[in-house]
Amino acid sequence: MHTRRIQVKNGRLVLDEPTDLPDGAEVEILVIDGELTAEECAELHASLDRALDDSNAGRGMDAWEFLDR
Numbered sequence: 001m002h003t004r005r006i007q008v009k010n011g012r013l014v015l016d017e018p019t020d021l022p023d024g025a026e027v028e029i030l031v032i033d034g035e036l037t038a039e040e041c042a043e044l045h046a047s048l049d050r051a052l053d054d055s056n057a058g059r060g061m062d063a064w065e066f067l068d069r
Contacts, residue, residue: 004017
């Protein structure tokens with residue numbers, strides 16, 4: 001999965017960086033509109049803090065191994 005920032009200019013989606021995707025590749029775009037509420041932001045940060053604590057304690061797993069499971 002690749003994450004890229006795309007801008008809308010004159011009603012067109014513009015990706016202003018190179019990509020290694022082959023010609024004709026289809027991509028799915030998720031439009032993120034709006035901001036997180038204060039509660040959602042606090043929940044996100046708490047979750048990230050827990051994940052960092054787990055990683056620092058050696059309770060992590062290789063991402064590819066996780067996805068294979």
